Amino acid sequence: MAPPSVLMVGTGEYTTGYVGGTASGSDKKVGVVGLSLFDLRRRGKVGDLSMVGVSGRKFPGIRDHLHKNITQVYNNLDTSFTSFPADNATDPDAYKAAIDALPKGSAITIFTPDPTHFPIAIYAIERGIHVLVTKPAVKTLPEHIALVETARKHNVFVFVEHHKRFDPAYSDARAKAKTLGDFNYFYSYMSQPKFQLETFKAWAGKESDISYYLNSHHVDICDSMVGNDYTPVRVTASASTGTAVELGCVPETEDTITLLVDWKHKTEPGKVATGVYTASWTAPQKAGVHSNQYFHYMGANGEVRINQAKRGYDVTGDDSGLAWLNPFYMRYAPDEEGNFGGQTGYGYISFEKFIDAITALNEGRVTLDQLDARPLPTLKNTIATTAILHAGRVSLDEKRPVDIGEVDGKWTVK
Numbered sequence: 001m002a003p004p005s006v007l008m009v010g011t012g013e014y015t016t017g018y019v020g021g022t023a024s025g026s027d028k029k030v031g032v033v034g035l036s037l038f039d040l041r042r043r044g045k046v047g048d049l050s051m052v053g054v055s056g057r058k059f060p061g062i063r064d065h066l067h068k069n070i071t072q073v074y075n076n077l078d079t080s081f082t083s084f085p086a087d088n089a090t091d092p093d094a095y096k097a098a099i100d101a102l103p104k105g106s107a108i109t110i111f112t113p114d115p116t117h118f119p120i121a122i123y124a125i126e127r128g129i130h131v132l133v134t135k136p137a138v139k140t141l142p143e144h145i146a147l148v149e150t151a152r153k154h155n156v157f158v159f160v161e162h163h164k165r166f167d168p169a170y171s172d173a174r175a176k177a178k179t180l181g182d183f184n185y186f187y188s189y190m191s192q193p194k195f196q197l198e199t200f201k202a203w204a205g206k207e208s209d210i211s212y213y214l215n216s217h218h219v220d221i222c223d224s225m226v227g228n229d230y231t232p233v234r235v236t237a238s239a240s241t242g243t244a245v246e247l248g249c250v251p252e253t254e255d256t257i258t259l260l261v262d263w264k265h266k267t268e269p270g271k272v273a274t275g276v277y278t279a280s281w282t283a284p285q286k287a288g289v290h291s292n293q294y295f296h297y298m299g300a301n302g303e304v305r306i307n308q309a310k311r312g313y314d315v316t317g318d319d320s321g322l323a324w325l326n327p328f329y330m331r332y333a334p335d336e337e338g339n340f341g342g343q344t345g346y347g348y349i350s351f352e353k354f355i356d357a358i359t360a361l362n363e364g365r366v367t368l369d370q371l372d373a374r375p376l377p378t379l380k381n382t383i384a385t386t387a388i389l390h391a392g393r394v395s396l397d398e399k400r401p402v403d404i405g406e407v408d409g410k411w412t413v414k
Helices: 033-042 056-071 094-100 114-125 141-153 168-177 196-200 210-226 346-362 368-372 380-398
Strands: 006-009 049-052 082-084 107-110 130-134 158-161 183-193 230-241 254-265 272-283 292-299 302-307 314-317 321-324 402-407 410-413
Touching: 006 033, 006 094, 033 049, 033 056, 033 346, 049 094, 056 082, 082 094, 094 114, 107 114, 107 346, 114 130, 114 141, 130 346, 141 158, 141 380, 141 410, 158 346, 168 210, 168 292, 168 302, 183 210, 196 272, 210 230, 210 254, 210 272, 210 292, 210 380, 230 380, 254 380, 346 368, 380 402, 380 410
Parallel strands: 006 049, 006 107, 049 082, 107 130, 130 158, 183 272
Antiparallel strands: 183 292, 230 254, 230 402, 254 272, 292 302, 314 321, 402 410
């Protein structure tokens, strides 16, 4: 069977590294999605590649950017792709024509503003197309449930790109935590410098928030550690404001959001745990790291502490100052033959696991039930994360604690 064709939906920083007519100022100067898929095509794991955005006028610049920063850097790596809409057109619904052009069994990646995830994903699923969607999968629990049910109906695999699950330190910590007895306490923090708000200004505070964008990582990690035994039952959210507004964001943009989550044991109601998840996009401009990221897990018989901001690797330049880099996420240095050499980065691994899963599903070597049984961020395995994020947004908007219910696998936010 031929390898699956893949359509990249969204042409921004995460897909191409191209923002505002030039390379991104973040650590994703050549993107993640496109580079990973171009290399997976070189390795024979994917077939035809295409890309769709709202404005086709960006594509000449994107092609030049990819040729200069990928093809000419990685041994003439092929960065060709079919694009939608035409280079002289603007069409917010261009994703429909691009999906319609795919053969059944193909896949799409969705890296677009959060409110667009659901309509794009459901359109693809209903046409037999597998989906990898960036986190958060969707913003509301009802949308998540609708995707689960529709994907089952069409035997389509949907994978939420929670790449921190594949960070080797986080993965090992998750396994260690399971040996430390009953869940008691979890605290996490994740942030990005204020200049990211320039990249996100078009939607920050209007269409989504920093909790959906960054807290989603650690909420998912925590749930993947404890979700077999514990379920979230209440969320109380708090936020700070002021800095993002001064940087030109809309007045309702929160700077930092904290979710306080009550977890209860599924069979022993006397056992209760606390999760605290904090995310900010107003960290200092010269923080030295693009993403601060750490957590503290405490169980009945031990604890785990992990700080992935500083990996023991720093670079100092006259212009850039001191920076702590993270090659474990995406290693951009070429290998000894001049090819892209970042196949062991957990950003890349996330895409390869998705491609391997849909290839096995297309060939009949695995079922959706078997994929859900693996510790992968499938739709079924990430319902609690969406419920917590949704409840957090309601808590902020309505200034009250919000309850989460789960009965026989049926989830509610109320």
